[in-house]
Amino acid sequence: MKKTLVLSLALLTGTVAAAQVFMRPADNAALSGMGGVAVSVPDASCGAYNDAQLGLSRGVRMLASSAMPYGIAGWTNSHAQLIASLSSSGAATIRLWHNDAGGYSEQRLSAGYGRRLSEKILLGLSADGLRRAAETYQPDYQISCSVGVLTHILPQLWLGCTIQNPLPQRSAGLLLPSVFRSGATWRPGNVLMVSAETEKISGKPAGVKAGMEYRPQPQFALRAGVRTGGGARLSLGAGFSMKNGLTFDAATEWRADLGITPAFMISRTFAPTDQINSKHS
Numbered sequence: 001m002k003k004t005l006v007l008s009l010a011l012l013t014g015t016v017a018a019a020q021v022f023m024r025p026a027d028n029a030a031l032s033g034m035g036g037v038a039v040s041v042p043d044a045s046c047g048a049y050n051d052a053q054l055g056l057s058r059g060v061r062m063l064a065s066s067a068m069p070y071g072i073a074g075w076t077n078s079h080a081q082l083i084a085s086l087s088s089s090g091a092a093t094i095r096l097w098h099n100d101a102g103g104y105s106e107q108r109l110s111a112g113y114g115r116r117l118s119e120k121i122l123l124g125l126s127a128d129g130l131r132r133a134a135e136t137y138q139p140d141y142q143i144s145c146s147v148g149v150l151t152h153i154l155p156q157l158w159l160g161c162t163i164q165n166p167l168p169q170r171s172a173g174l175l176l177p178s179v180f181r182s183g184a185t186w187r188p189g190n191v192l193m194v195s196a197e198t199e200k201i202s203g204k205p206a207g208v209k210a211g212m213e214y215r216p217q218p219q220f221a222l223r224a225g226v227r228t229g230g231g232a233r234l235s236l237g238a239g240f241s242m243k244n245g246l247t248f249d250a251a252t253e254w255r256a257d258l259g260i261t262p263a264f265m266i267s268r269t270f271a272p273t274d275q276i277n278s279k280h281s
Helices: 002-013 029-033 051-056 273-279
Strands: 060-067 075-085 090-101 104-116 121-134 137-154 157-164 169-171 174-176 179-186 192-201 207-217 220-227 233-241 246-255 259-270
Touching: 029 060, 029 220, 029 233, 029 246, 029 259, 051 090, 051 104, 051 121, 051 137, 051 157
Parallel strands: none
Antiparallel strands: 060 075, 060 259, 075 090, 090 104, 104 121, 121 137, 137 157, 157 179, 169 174, 179 192, 192 207, 207 220, 220 233, 233 246, 246 259
16 A cells, blocks of 8 residues: 555656656755755755855765655655865765655766856756666666756845756656746845745646745754645754754655655765854854
8 A cells, every 4th residue: 555655656746856757856854944945045055956056165065865755654765965166166066866665766866066157146057867667667767957047136135047857858758847946035144044936847837935044043043934836835944053064954844635754964064164163153
C-alpha cells in the first residue's frame, strides 16, 4: 500500500519537478521553512537555487539536507551541495539530489557557476544530469540546463528569475515542460527578510510562494512560509549558526491532504574568521 501511494505521487508530480524528470524534490530545510522561496534571496548560505546567487558567495560552503516527504517511512529525499568561490565576483557549485521510494529511485547531478556582472546584476548558469530507475523498466537519463538572473534594483529590494529546461524535451514519451520562476525580496537589514515569488510550469496554472525570515539574535533564525499550487502548504522552520561557520536548520511543511514533510540540514562555511563573524554579529 505504501509503495503504491509513493508511485502514485510520482506519476502525479513527475512533470513538475525542478529538473522536469523527477518527482518534485523536497527543498532543503532552510528554504523549506520559508515556503520554498529561493529565487530572489540575496544570499547563497542556504544553498544557491538561483545560480546567480553564487556571485554573492565567499569562501567554501558545504550543505547536507534530508527530508521525509509527507512522513512516509521508506521514502527519503536527500541533498548535498558544495559551493566554492573562484574569485571575488564568482563561485561554482556542485549539487547532488537523491530520491528513493523503495523500488523507485532518482538522482540529479548539477554543476553551476554564478558571477557578479556589475554592482547590481548577477548571472548564473547550470547543467544537470538526471537519472531515474525502477524495478519494472530500464534507467532513463536526461540532460537539462538552467539560467538565472539576480538584480539589486533598490537598496533594500532584490529581484530574481530563473528558467529551467528552456528547451522542452521528451522523457518516456512525455513532454517535459519548462519552468519559469520570478520573485522579489525585501531586506531592510540583517534582522528581517520577506520574499515572494511565482512559479509557472508550461501548460499549468501559476503557483505563488511567500516566506519570511526573522533573526531576533544574529545566530538564530525563525522562518515561516506558504505556497499554493497542487494544494496549499504551510511551513515553519528555525536555524542556529555558530561563530565557527557551523549551522543547523530544521523545518516542517504541512499539506492538508498528505501530511507533514520534516527536514533537517547541517552546513559549514570555511571562510576567513572575520567574514564568518561579520555575518553573525
